[in-house]
Amino acid sequence: MAINFFPAEYEVIRNADRCIACRVCERQCANEVHHYDADLQKMISDETKCVCCHRCVSLCPTRALKIVKSDNTFKENANWQAQTITEVYRQAGSGGVLLSSMGTPKGYPVYWDKLLINASQVTNPSIDPLREPMETRIFLGRKNDQIRRDSRGNLITDVPPQLQLNVPILFSAMSYGSISYNAHESLARAAQALGTLYNTGEGGLHEDFYKYGANTIVQVASGRFGVHKDYLQAGAAIEIKMGQGAKPGIGGHLPGAKIVGDVSRTRMIPEGSDAISPAPHHDIYSIEDLHQLVHSLKEATHYQKPVIVKIAAVHNVAAIASGIARSGADIIAIDGFRGGTGAAPTRIRDNVGIPIELALAAVDQRLREEGIRNNVSLIVGGSIRSSADVVKAICLGADAVYIATAALLALGCHLCRTCQAGKCNWGIATQRPELVKRLNPEIGYQRLVNLVTAWNHEIMEMMGGMGINSIESMRGNRLMLRGIGLTDRELAILGVKHAGE
Amino acid sequence: MQREGQIRIPAGCSISGVISRSGQGICGSEIVRSIATMHDRSNGLGGGFAGYGIYPQYKDYYAFHIFYDDTAARKACEDFLEEHFDIVNLSKIPTRKIPAITSEPMIWRYFVRPLHTKLESSQLDEQEFTSQCVIRINSGIEGAFVFSSGKNMGVFKAVGYPEDVGEFYRLEEYEGYCWTAHGRYPTNTPGWWGGAHPFALLDLSVVHNGEISSYDANRRWIEMYGYKCTLLTDTEVITYIIDFLVRKKKLTLEETASVIAAPFWSTIDRMPEEQKKQLTYLRGMFASLLITGPFSILVGFTGGLMALNDRLKLRSMVIGEKGDRVYISSEECAIRVLEPELDKLWSPKGGQPVIITSKGGEA
Numbered sequence: 001m002a003i004n005f006f007p008a009e010y011e012v013i014r015n016a017d018r019c020i021a022c023r024v025c026e027r028q029c030a031n032e033v034h035h036y037d038a039d040l041q042k043m044i045s046d047e048t049k050c051v052c053c054h055r056c057v058s059l060c061p062t063r064a065l066k067i068v069k070s071d072n073t074f075k076e077n078a079n080w081q082a083q084t085i086t087e088v089y090r091q092a093g094s095g096g097v098l099l100s101s102m103g104t105p106k107g108y109p110v111y112w113d114k115l116l117i118n119a120s121q122v123t124n125p126s127i128d129p130l131r132e133p134m135e136t137r138i139f140l141g142r143k144n145d146q147i148r149r150d151s152r153g154n155l156i157t158d159v160p161p162q163l164q165l166n167v168p169i170l171f172s173a174m175s176y177g178s179i180s181y182n183a184h185e186s187l188a189r190a191a192q193a194l195g196t197l198y199n200t201g202e203g204g205l206h207e208d209f210y211k212y213g214a215n216t217i218v219q220v221a222s223g224r225f226g227v228h229k230d231y232l233q234a235g236a237a238i239e240i241k242m243g244q245g246a247k248p249g250i251g252g253h254l255p256g257a258k259i260v261g262d263v264s265r266t267r268m269i270p271e272g273s274d275a276i277s278p279a280p281h282h283d284i285y286s287i288e289d290l291h292q293l294v295h296s297l298k299e300a301t302h303y304q305k306p307v308i309v310k311i312a313a314v315h316n317v318a319a320i321a322s323g324i325a326r327s328g329a330d331i332i333a334i335d336g337f338r339g340g341t342g343a344a345p346t347r348i349r350d351n352v353g354i355p356i357e358l359a360l361a362a363v364d365q366r367l368r369e370e371g372i373r374n375n376v377s378l379i380v381g382g383s384i385r386s387s388a389d390v391v392k393a394i395c396l397g398a399d400a401v402y403i404a405t406a407a408l409l410a411l412g413c414h415l416c417r418t419c420q421a422g423k424c425n426w427g428i429a430t431q432r433p434e435l436v437k438r439l440n441p442e443i444g445y446q447r448l449v450n451l452v453t454a455w456n457h458e459i460m461e462m463m464g465g466m467g468i469n470s471i472e473s474m475r476g477n478r479l480m481l482r483g484i485g486l487t488d489r490e491l492a493i494l495g496v497k498h499a500g501e
Numbered sequence: 502m503q504r505e506g507q508i509r510i511p512a513g514c515s516i517s518g519v520i521s522r523s524g525q526g527i528c529g530s531e532i533v534r535s536i537a538t539m540h541d542r543s544n545g546l547g548g549g550f551a552g553y554g555i556y557p558q559y560k561d562y563y564a565f566h567i568f569y570d571d572t573a574a575r576k577a578c579e580d581f582l583e584e585h586f587d588i589v590n591l592s593k594i595p596t597r598k599i600p601a602i603t604s605e606p607m608i609w610r611y612f613v614r615p616l617h618t619k620l621e622s623s624q625l626d627e628q629e630f631t632s633q634c635v636i637r638i639n640s641g642i643e644g645a646f647v648f649s650s651g652k653n654m655g656v657f658k659a660v661g662y663p664e665d666v667g668e669f670y671r672l673e674e675y676e677g678y679c680w681t682a683h684g685r686y687p688t689n690t691p692g693w694w695g696g697a698h699p700f701a702l703l704d705l706s707v708v709h710n711g712e713i714s715s716y717d718a719n720r721r722w723i724e725m726y727g728y729k730c731t732l733l734t735d736t737e738v739i740t741y742i743i744d745f746l747v748r749k750k751k752l753t754l755e756e757t758a759s760v761i762a763a764p765f766w767s768t769i770d771r772m773p774e775e776q777k778k779q780l781t782y783l784r785g786m787f788a789s790l791l792i793t794g795p796f797s798i799l800v801g802f803t804g805g806l807m808a809l810n811d812r813l814k815l816r817s818m819v820i821g822e823k824g825d826r827v828y829i830s831s832e833e834c835a836i837r838v839l840e841p842e843l844d845k846l847w848s849p850k851g852g853q854p855v856i857i858t859s860k861g862g863e864a
Contacts, residue, residue, distance in 0.1 A: 120714065123712045124711075124712040124713075124714055124794050124795060125795065125815055127813070132813065133765045133767060135765060135766055137766050139785045139788070143785070143786050143788075144786060145750065145786050145787065147750050147751060147752065154775075154779070155756070155779050155782060155783070157778045157779060157781070157782035159782060159785065159786065162785065368721055368722075368724070368725050371725045371726070373722075373725060374725075466714055467714035467793070467794045467795075468714045468715060468793050468794070469793050469812075469813065470763075470791055470793055472718070472788035472789055472791050473714065473715030473718050473719075473791055473792070473793040473794075474715075474718065475718055475788075475789060476717070476718050476721045476722065476789065477714075477715065477716070477717040477718035477721075478717050478721070479509065479716060479717035480717065
């Protein structure tokens, strides 16, 4: 037997006084951590398989289980830490690229946590959202400020296609395949109930979900999976995915284990084949090619639908966004490098791209300096974790935000970061029928509605505190922010003053 | 301590205005009496006036009122003016030495029109050319500040109580068909002459009582269109927004009001289809020019006056009418002091523009 180089990361602590050997944990764990030893007449754990998803902890009827971080240690070394060492062992064993899921767990700065929000005192009254109107309705799309009038002098009110949302929060792209049918149903129904949009990702649109088209963004990515005429016409908007925050510079990854049944049919690819999207769009090698794809998609949909171009936040994001704003796109979505993914090469996830806060600030400022901020709306994602993050993003200049990790958390995700394995015990990032059915879309959609409703209440409270009663007066209102513990350079990029100034 | 323009100063205030519909002359001393009644609403750190129809003898020329910190600034600015304009008259603005007003800058007045050659090569219309020159002086020439630049109108402002400012500028010697006035209550500043109200660009002038919470959203948006907010005051950005919507986008004043004090969506949704379309269009296309937070403004322009409150009406404003004249003020007392017996006295609703036109603006 080969030497096991991988000590278990976690320990399963089972309280013997409480355990009744009901075997729920065994049935619930797709990773096969738990099993019942008939000879010993008790439950046994194989901790090396544990991903710390808490499914067994949550379902144990006698609360006999807890998962703790193992205190087993390598010889301490500030440079060669346990994670680094085990990754070397893993690659020495497999010869492969390391894969990970969800956003980077590394301790990069989170600028949201270094920004503070203003409130009114004395000279300007705060506004009480319980007693006064407080508006969070937004329109996404190109704005046309060329005033035209008819012969009677009335304004001609034709406008480029707009998306009207009740809340400044959209569900970000997650493909059917990377997540389950029930997860998609939950997102689609929640988007409809909330008056916002969800996003198909690059996996196509399941035929059952065409009815949610008015609340759907259909994505066109480099693999063109699931793209056909009816698909393009089914949604409220079309998103061209040029990049993703978790893996800038490469295409999507969906392991063959997840390409089964309906997923295969919806993507229009064979069952069991890995769906590895090309790194670039092979019809887009430069900005003028993007211009053509934008217009091809508009032609295909009779100029009725806004086109979103989604890019990863990379070093020269402001210049890229400026090019996109002149390409005919209606909306730019920027995805920061802390954003999640169903599967990405670990090294890319943890080392490529820049934080969304800095990218957003740079893009918004650049578009204003060039006088083209009106040409596009900005949606930002890549780790929006709370309503406060939403408020800060809008103050920095975003029109709206994308959330995905937070939405999955609402559905029960415990951020165990092993989506790529396809064995999600919560029925979210899996295609195994026995796991998928654990996520009840009836409950799932309600929890998503609850989350966004709660955030929107909080957004209104913070707006009211600032003396603002309509969300557009908060957009780009950077005086409402102050930095805390930031350098002059960081403050200059964010365009905010330091607290106390 | 940072001067206004380097830092944003919140301020509370009083405003007052009077207009003759038929265009009869109103003596400057009247508006001074009106604003003086609200002495307690200002704190001596800023007062000012705008008069319309006060320069009939030069009505075809832009009247530039300019503050200079020193002669070097004046020299630089006059060089610039001579390069771009035909100057038909220049002089110090007549003032009166009074103990209440001190540390005044040099205050000069020029009647000018753009040089033909410069205007043609700029490919701009006369107003745009002039406004760009004003913005260039104010943002580019250290120590020079053009605080009035319209035709047949003028702004007079200073650090002090408004009644003292009126006496300082000898306003009793001017007569116009419309006047507005402002008393300022800035919260934490020594006050700067340029930062007093009214703020004006071309013939558009604004006096404002309030503190808007949408300030930076408005500022960052309007600066895309060639404006530079050098004072960081509400009044400055409001003036630029109105100039942009009315002069550049050719919106009517009513349409402009429905952008900056837009009805709530819940109200728009209940409107008849055509009106709903128009208002949805205006709110959607000019979303970042919505002004939230408390404000009451008087917008002076050639031939009229517009009064507007924020849509929640977080600042007081009353209107009195008597015969030919209309009075608008933060408080009724400032109207009654001029006209004890009124035909009508009323308060406009939040977001409801009140527009009074005067024959005085006709050529």
